[in-house]
Amino acid sequence: MSRNAIIFHGTGGHPNAVWYPWLDRQLTARGYRVERPHYPGVNVEPIAEFLPKVLAGHTxxxxxxxxxxxxxxxxxxxxxxxxxxxxxxxILVAGYAVRPTGAEEPVLQEVYDWDRIRANAGDLYFINSITDPYDCDADQGRLMFTHLGGTQIVRDEGHFGDWNQPYDTFDLLDQLID
Known part of the structure; x- marks a missing residue:
């Protein structure tokens, strides 16, 4: 088996934005086969309809x-x-498990099987910021950590990249990936 990595962009995002291409280059240089799929339907289509496409599209x-x-x-x-x-x-960067802003979040499931997620996640990290403008913050990270364990990392770095937040590299991610 060869090592592979899949980098999923966020809502309204693109695989060539922020630190995604940089992380691709870092991991490729270390022997990973890297995928950065473009999924414009993430958090637009209901997860029950969207998820089968993602599951079928990757190994x-x-x-x-x-x-x-x-x-x-x-x-x-x-x-x-x-x-x-x-x-x-x-590794969940600026992740969330409940609606962070009260807006519709079609990417979220109504309920999660936390035991199954824990069993499938491998080495699990949550990286959140205390200053996330979308409320994908340290409290969201703590909620997931409480359900799943793993490692929670709290920073003060906004949303770790956004349309108005240049974030071209992310050394911490490179260090966390085996």
Missing amino acids: FDAETVLVGHSGGAALLLALLDHLPGPVAQS
């Missing part, structure tokens, strides 16, 4: 590292809830 196995940012991190919760087996590592 998930014990050598897979999953990285999700914002809506992509919320997508990881649903993925991990429905995978047939575990991945090596899951």
Whole structure:
């Protein structure tokens, strides 16, 4: 088996935005096969309709590292809830499990099987900020950590990249990925 990584962008995002291309280059140089899919339907289509496309579009196995940012991190919760087996590592950046702003969040499931997610997540990290403008903040990270364990990392770095927040590199992610 070869190591592979899948980097999921957030709501309204693109795989060539913020730190995604940089992380792709870092991991590729270390021997990973990296995917950065473009999913304009993330957090637009209801998760029950959207998730089967994502599950069918990739291979998930014990050598897979999953990285999700914002809506992509919320997508990881649903993925991990429905995978047939575990991945090596899951990193949720500015992730959330409940509506962060009161707005509709079609990427969220009504309920989660936390035990199944924990069993499938591998080495699990939550990276959230105390200053996230979308409320994908440290409280959201704590909620997921409380349900799943793993490692919670709290920073003071906004949304870790956004239309108005340049964030071209993310050394912490490179260090966390085995």
